Amino acid sequence: MRERVSVSLLVTTYNWPEALRLVLDSVLIQSVLPDEVIIADDGSGEATRAVIDAFREKTTIPVKHFWHPDEGFRKTIIINQAITGTSSDYVIQIDGDIVMHELFIRDHISEAEKGYFVRGSRVLLPEYITKRYLRNGIFEPVSTFTKELRNRFNSLRIPFLAPLIIRKSKRSRNYIGCNCAFWREDFLRVNGYNNELKGWGHEDIELAARFINSGLWQKKVKLKAVCYHLHHPFNSRVHENINYRVYLDTLNQKIAYCANGYHHPL
Numbered sequence: 076m077r078e079r080v081s082v083s084l085l086v087t088t089y090n091w092p093e094a095l096r097l098v099l100d101s102v103l104i105q106s107v108l109p110d111e112v113i114i115a116d117d118g119s120g121e122a123t124r125a126v127i128d129a130f131r132e133k134t135t136i137p138v139k140h141f142w143h144p145d146e147g148f149r150k151t152i153i154i155n156q157a158i159t160g161t162s163s164d165y166v167i168q169i170d171g172d173i174v175m176h177e178l179f180i181r182d183h184i185s186e187a188e189k190g191y192f193v194r195g196s197r198v199l200l201p202e203y204i205t206k207r208y209l210r211n212g213i214f215e216p217v218s219t220f221t222k223e224l225r226n227r228f229n230s231l232r233i234p235f236l237a238p239l240i241i242r243k244s245k246r247s248r249n250y251i252g253c254n255c256a257f258w259r260e261d262f263l264r265v266n267g268y269n270n271e272l273k274g275w276g277h278e279d280i281e282l283a284a285r286f287i288n289s290g291l292w293q294k295k296v297k298l299k300a301v302c303y304h305l306h307h308p309f310n311s312r313v314h315e316n317i318n319y320r321v322y323l324d325t326l327n328q329k330i331a332y333c334a335n336g337y338h339h340p341l
Contacts, residue, residue, distance in 0.1 A: 080165050080184075081165070082180070083111050083165070083166050085115060085154070085169070086098060086114050086168075087114075087115045087116075087170050088117070088119060089171070091172060092119070092123045093209045095126050095127075097212070098172065101175040103133060103134060105178075108136055109136065112134075113141065113157045116153060117148065117153045118144055124142075141156050148274045148275055149273065150268075152268075154267070164258065166256065166259055167183045169254055170304075172307060173305075174303045176303075178301075186256075186300070188294065191293065191294040192291055193255060193295075193296055194255055195251070195255060197229060198217065198225070198227070198302070199224070199226050199304050201306060204217070204221070217230060229301065230301060231298055231301075232299060236298055237297060237298040240297045241294060241296055241297065243292050244295065245292060247283035247284040247286070247326065250279050250282070251279060253302075253304065254302050255279070261289070265286060265333070265336075266333050268337070271333070272314075274314025276318045281318070281325050281333075284326045285325060285330060285333065
């Protein structure tokens, strides 16, 4: 990316303030800082608000906290609301349990390219390490050879080799919202996340399908933009099949714009 563009880091969260504290602390060590941090909060309690307020005291980066009442899993709605609060050119999105490598933002910026949205990767931390980090309130460097690490390859950062394995494709099913990036103008063009998707599951790949149907390509990045996913139990997946059918309809019918998304229902 040659010209200077403004960048927002979007963090989604729900009622896990101990994890969010580690995530926000990883913002402070970034070699390149985002222009702002936007937190999309799906109805957390006061403990989360306290973590965000404490983070504001540690940084000069603008921090915007978007919240709505807890009425079940409504992640799409709060992300759309949060993005109304930014005019940044580019959005890097992570979940509130994703701790970033110190070069994470820099790597994402280096891979931003018009006509593409980015799908990153993650290292899955084992439960015993996650518990230690949460107990101590400190994230320590993770070795590729750490015991019980999953997705071990994703812990490698070798930027000079990254171009050899970066893949550009028209795939959507492999997209993950916990480490991704897109141009704000592309997000608005497809009307953002689909608010009809309630409950856990597939809101990210449905967005990716509309990105592709609008003419974009996916860029899958490896050996850069390293991040670490804290261990946690699975969310309820009662709506997963319903949401997946919406995704298939979007994919098969070449839908590029959802009726109920960033903008209010048509």
